[in-house]
Amino acid sequence: MVKPKLLIVDDDESILKQLLWAFDDDYAVLLAPDKETALASLREQRPDLVALDLGLSPHMGGEADDEGIDILAQALKQDPLVKTIMITGNEDKEYAIKAIKMGAYDYYLKPVDVEELRLIMKRARRIQNLERENVRLQEQMHESKRYAGLVGWSPAMQAVYQQIEGVADSDVTVLIEGESGTGKELVAKAIQEKSGRAKGPFVIINCGAIPENLLESELFGHEKGAFTGATAGKAGKFEQADGGTLFLDEIGELPLSLQVKLLRFLQDHQIERVGGKSPIKLNVRVLAATNRDLEQEVEAGRFRKDLYFRLNVVRIVLPLLKDRTGDAMLLAHYFLDCYRGEKKKKISGFSAEAELAVKTAEWKGNVRELENRIRKALIVTQGPLITEHDLGLAYNEDAVPLPLKEAREQLDRKYIMLALRGTGGNISKAAKELGISRVTLHDLIKKYDITVPSGV
Numbered sequence: 001m002v003k004p005k006l007l008i009v010d011d012d013e014s015i016l017k018q019l020l021w022a023f024d025d026d027y028a029v030l031l032a033p034d035k036e037t038a039l040a041s042l043r044e045q046r047p048d049l050v051a052l053d054l055g056l057s058p059h060m061g062g063e064a065d066d067e068g069i070d071i072l073a074q075a076l077k078q079d080p081l082v083k084t085i086m087i088t089g090n091e092d093k094e095y096a097i098k099a100i101k102m103g104a105y106d107y108y109l110k111p112v113d114v115e116e117l118r119l120i121m122k123r124a125r126r127i128q129n130l131e132r133e134n135v136r137l138q139e140q141m142h143e144s145k146r147y148a149g150l151v152g153w154s155p156a157m158q159a160v161y162q163q164i165e166g167v168a169d170s171d172v173t174v175l176i177e178g179e180s181g182t183g184k185e186l187v188a189k190a191i192q193e194k195s196g197r198a199k200g201p202f203v204i205i206n207c208g209a210i211p212e213n214l215l216e217s218e219l220f221g222h223e224k225g226a227f228t229g230a231t232a233g234k235a236g237k238f239e240q241a242d243g244g245t246l247f248l249d250e251i252g253e254l255p256l257s258l259q260v261k262l263l264r265f266l267q268d269h270q271i272e273r274v275g276g277k278s279p280i281k282l283n284v285r286v287l288a289a290t291n292r293d294l295e296q297e298v299e300a301g302r303f304r305k306d307l308y309f310r311l312n313v314v315r316i317v318l319p320l321l322k323d324r325t326g327d328a329m330l331l332a333h334y335f336l337d338c339y340r341g342e343k344k345k346k347i348s349g350f351s352a353e354a355e356l357a358v359k360t361a362e363w364k365g366n367v368r369e370l371e372n373r374i375r376k377a378l379i380v381t382q383g384p385l386i387t388e389h390d391l392g393l394a395y396n397e398d399a400v401p402l403p404l405k406e407a408r409e410q411l412d413r414k415y416i417m418l419a420l421r422g423t424g425g426n427i428s429k430a431a432k433e434l435g436i437s438r439v440t441l442h443d444l445i446k447k448y449d450i451t452v453p454s455g456v
Contacts, residue, residue: 003028004125007047009038009071010087011056015112019051022114023121035067042075047082048128049121050075054088054095054107069099076103080348080384081131083124087112097425101451103384106442123439127446148190150183151334152327156319160187167314168194173266175251175311176289178318181368184289187316188247197285200244205237208253216258217274226275238271241284251311252292252303259304262286266310286311321363321370328358331367335374336386345378351385351449352413357393385449413448416441425453 006027008019016031023029030045032038035056041047052075054068068086075082086107088096096107105124108117145153147161167174168191176184185204192202210218217226221236237246248254254262265271266286270279288311297303321328332350340347350358363369377390388394415434423429431441445452 004049005030005045005047006049006051006121007032007038007041007045008051009033009035009056009068010051010053012053015053018112018114019117022118026118027121035071038071039074042071042078046079049124050082050084051117051121052084052086052104054086054099069095069102072099072102072104076384077346080346081128083121083128085117085120085124087117097452105446123443127443145330146334148193150186150190151331152324153330154319154324154327156324157327160316160318163314163316164190164194167191167316169196171285172313173285173311174287174314174316175294176287176316176318177294178289178291179320179366180291181366182318182320183367184291184318185247185249187318188245188287188289191287192245195245195285197244201241202245202247203237203241204247204249206249208250212255215255216261219258220261220271220273221276222274223276226273230275233273236271236273238265238282238284239280242282243284245285245287248286248288250290251288252290252294252297256302256304259307263304263307263310266307321366322361328361328363328370329355331370332358332374335371336378339375339378342378345381346384347378347381347386348384349386351387352409354386354388354391354393357388357391361393409448412444413450416444416448416450420450421453427452 004027006023007030008016008023009032010016010019011033013033016033020029020031027049030041030047032041038052042050050071052068052071056067056071072084072086075084080103083105084099084103086096086099086104087110088107089110093107093109096104100107105127106120108120145151147157148164150157150161164187174188174191176187178184188204189202192198192200205218207215217230217234217236219236219238221234221239222230224230224233248262261271265282265284269283270281272279294303294308294312298305298308321331329350332355336347336349358370365372373391373393374386376392377386381387381390416430419430419433420427423433427441427445428438431438434441436444444450
């Protein structure tokens with residue numbers, strides 16, 4: 001069995017030898033007498049546990065406590081789940097509490113009692129194993145709750161997946177409706193991926209993003225000399241999609257003059273280039289999407305009724321993110337995994353308040369808004385967890401009913417925070433008030449990511 005790695009950082013050679021002798025049977029022990037050696041071991045060995053002397057001798061005239069704090073910061077930056085126990089004297093207790101706030105697991109007052117320190121490390125290792133297993137299971141859960149590029153497993157999205165399965169193997173035209181940011185293009189790609197056209201081209205055009213005088217040429221192509229500047233013939237999007245799928249995004253923006261040409265293609269699967277004289281037969285499946293109500297557009301005379309019925313052979317309506325129960329947190333973790341590598345930050349997840357804020361937000365911009373908030377949070381966050389402030393969200397504990405387990409955890413968190421504030425951050429006194437042991441309170445503080453208030 002591979003031993004967990006324990007890095008011991010202390011400038012007292014006798015303490016290094018004592019702790020090496022004490023822990024060598026249970027851990028692969030790494031020794032560091034100074035900051036430089038400690039940082040090298042962190043980079044090269046990636047220890048699981050760190051026993052760190054807060055009073056490490058400084059170099060270049062610095063403060064001793066700053067040396068230990070710097071090592072702690074580097075350890076947490078490299079691995080947010082590393083467990084660091086600060087070993088300190090009574091005079092450094094204020095710095096020890098600062099270290100706890102930064103993310104150190106615990107602190108221990110000198111002189112060192114090996115058996116007591118052994119128990120602290122054993123408990124730290126047990127919690128670390130649980131946290132890493134939780135991360136592993138979350139990653140598996142997030143991966144298993146994806147479908148053809150779509151993330152989410154709410155009942156609303158499962159209904160969408162069933163519709164995709166039902167239409168994928170046919171060549172019927174599909175109209176995908178939904179508000180901006182709900183994932184219409186991803187649904188179109190999923191239909192292509194699940195169809196017999198999966199190896200064919202998937203061509204996208206946004207009908208609202210191209211000026212009307214250029215859109216006809218973009219869609220249907222043109223012949224040489226068809227208009228000023230047409231120095232050569234050009235294949236349009238329809239020809240590029242031959243053998244595959246053409247996705248017409250924002251179809252409600254298509255001008256009436258081009259709606260006629262699209263209707264003709266849907267009827268006989270032929271197009272004519274601008275300036276062309278002979279039809280071109282194509283094998284193209286058309287998928288269309290809109291965030292407009294096309295029935296209202298038909299009533300207003302802005303969209304052809306016959307084209308609407310041609311497009312609306314099968315209609316898939318995408319749900320709002322706020323109606324996708326449980327999917328917001330899945331998506332938040334997905335975007336965190338996607339983008340945290342860009343920022344080179346070791347961020348392990350979200351605070352409890354941030355999770356509640358994500359779950360209860362209105363998400364008026366839907367998935368796109370959530371994605372943008374995660375990207376912004378990764379820029380501004382300073383800790384190992386993204387907070388609701390990093391996301392720019394407020395949370396309302398009464399906004400949605402919580403599962404019983406979450407409700408109990410929130411109540412636990414409130415009582416612990418009240419007890420800690422009432423005792424000025426004195427963990428022993430708070431534990432007595434709560435009727436639990438100091439060890440149990442330490443575990444709960446770590447579990448709920450509670451910041452211990454200063455004032456001791």
